[in-house]
Amino acid sequence: MASSITILDVLVEDIRVPTSDSLLGSDPFHRKPDYSAVVITLKTDTGLEGNSVVFNLGAGNNWIAFGVIDLASLLKGRTLAEFVHSPAKLHQLMMEHHQMRWLADGVFRMATGGLVNALWDLWAKSENKPLWELLADLSPEAIVSCIDWRYLRDALTPDEALDILRNARPGVTQRKAQMRESGPAAYSTSGWLGLDDSQICDHIKSLQQQGFRHFKSKVGSNLKQDIDRLKLLRQLIGDDSHLMIDANQIWGVDEAIEWMQQIKVYRPYWIEEPTARDDVLGYIKIREKMKHWNIGVAAGEQVPSPVIFKQLLKSGALTHCQIDATRLAGVNDVMAVILIAAKYGIPVCPHGGGIGLCNMIQHYSLWDQIAVSAQYDNRFVEYLDFLQDDVFKNPVAVHKGHYVTPEQPGWGLEMKPEFIKQFRFPTSPVWSSRSGPIGALFLA
């Protein structure tokens, strides 16, 4: 079927929700995010569409949109068959382009990822499978051929990756069935900095009633406030639930260690993003100290490249690998990270939230737990209960603290037209009266 599908056009939308009005998603560093997405649609001659999103915090969403439009000219007129034949080739045509690679990571890798992920969506739909199942059904050889190995072999060789995937094969059918009963375990981010104690109390109680046991709180802007809040949260959730904490890179290396010294008594399960996204040696130093306090170290939502992930995983600096769905150059990059994590025995606990991230990461966790690590233990997938029902035709569902394994073909990222219309930047009524000094520009 794939052979007969040709990409005719690529639609790109800049969609922004004024979440800063309610401080949902706020943290010490990203004080007033407006959750945003570049929404990508590959239009084909068959009517089948390839969908993806790239999540952003508001200003700057237009930078990614601009990049996606520029790169999209590379895809027009190509067939899905070309991608299916060699997913690495189109991935590298963009990511390793001999002029474009000067742009390095960040905007360039994220824009590339948006298009790569839309191609995977189209492929999965052409096979009428959810993305996770397409991945779980691919042969080990096919998976390994998707990856750009140039810089990764010192941590994981293609042969080692094949071994990992082959070892997982025998249980795939059984684990697929189990996951269709109850999907990956979820945890929730509830300690938003901008909310008061009673709001957080109510929120946690409601989540506990839905079956959640593990919770995460933001820390790092004020030590006294952190101590008060962590004390409250530990009382609310009890001793058997995990309490994760997240500093969103607010600290320097030594500062992170000193701050953690003051709050370790509340037994955080992990400290997430204690320092700069690319400070490998800093993470190694922090992890050495946390080890003695029995506290994990997590990161990933801003880890800018597979090479940085490689170092964090191989060195043991991370105890939990928080792959993100739209930070890297799509499925091909994330496959590599999940395989390296499997080799070093580091559980994959993806970063969710934003717009569309939970929808996407559930597929990665399903693939990891079914066909790569083949384990469920210590694997928690972030879950946030907003920007779902009003946004997506197939919103993420949770049941008893677990994701409900999605069955619709592809990523399941199709958006409701009313949502797009309401939050299109900067022309929709929600924005036309507000736009501030940055981000006012938009691709013409």
Add this chain to the structure above:
Amino acid sequence: MASSITILDVLVEDIRVPTSDSLLGSDPFHRKPDYSAVVITLKTDTGLEGNSVVFNLGAGNNWIAFGVIDLASLLKGRTLAEFVHSPAKLHQLMMEHHQMRWLADGVFRMATGGLVNALWDLWAKSENKPLWELLADLSPEAIVSCIDWRYLRDALTPDEALDILRNARPGVTQRKAQMRESGPAAYSTSGWLGLDDSQICDHIKSLQQQGFRHFKSKVGSNLKQDIDRLKLLRQLIGDDSHLMIDANQIWGVDEAIEWMQQIKVYRPYWIEEPTARDDVLGYIKIREKMKHWNIGVAAGEQVPSPVIFKQLLKSGALTHCQIDATRLAGVNDVMAVILIAAKYGIPVCPHGGGIGLCNMIQHYSLWDQIAVSAQYDNRFVEYLDFLQDDVFKNPVAVHKGHYVTPEQPGWGLEMKPEFIKQFRFPTSPVWSSRSGPIGALFLA
């Protein structure tokens, strides 16, 4: 004077030269670069202009231009006095913007750098000083206040930076005078992959006649070819000249070590960019091996953040620190890197070439050698003898293998109007018949 200057507008041009026609600048990875620049002009109410460029390899130049235009809205209406009062404040307003920082490094940091560098140009011109002299005349306290210390303190504290700068103060006047006699030592990149032996021979002889003693060649695409070329180059330049080699990130970590094993007999002075720009642990491993072979390790032109530089310098992975003029977020970022290099005793040997890089890096080397490390030894500044006379009103000059210290106010980046007109992308005649599949889009 600064107080009376207000920024009215920011002009941004996408300028590209079809250097790929002659393979000038080619390397194993960046096979056919079209040397390009985003050309930025701050227009003020006094007629004084702030100029800078951001260098690129062709496609993607429009991404940076788009970003610069978007960020520029933050500068319009501001006074130079505001920047002079606190250069860190405007730098962080962009780089640490609570929504934009999600875009990470690459395009975002480079675009920010373009504007920051234009502000420094305007400041230097308002004081009628070349940029290097403005920096050399700033007090240690003023320099330290320019830097974002959040992630750097574990390698260098502000107090340590003050000590380095204060220790250098006594000799500043004398070293200024010496540098005005003969500027920083230069070396030249001559082994372009696309040229044949006789072209390279001619080029080196001509450079030797101009006083150059040190030369660099590209390696990494073909081992046999590398051996032949390095043998030729070593014969041409003799045993007393340094022969640098540059792999432009073509290798994985172990591959780099194996390849170097095969060519170490030609006694390269350093291997530049043996692997991925952000592979700190990879660089540490490579350096461990090179140490035994008495070969240095250099990198910097694509090191994407001060945090990666910090790790490479503190760990001893680099023996030569190749700051770039347009990769980081401008003078404020590069100041931090030069100070960290000084603390760890690593000579600063900036990356030149492209469009405008040599013009800019000479100021950094002058500042380093006059007012920071206060040393001239083992400090070589890359020099390339093309895209100067036809491009800049004040082209870079060399004399007897040394840069001629520039005296015009600012960076000296003012371009000839004919050059801009000839190479404006994509509308100038040079481009209107050529544009390929990427980069055809341009900001409307």
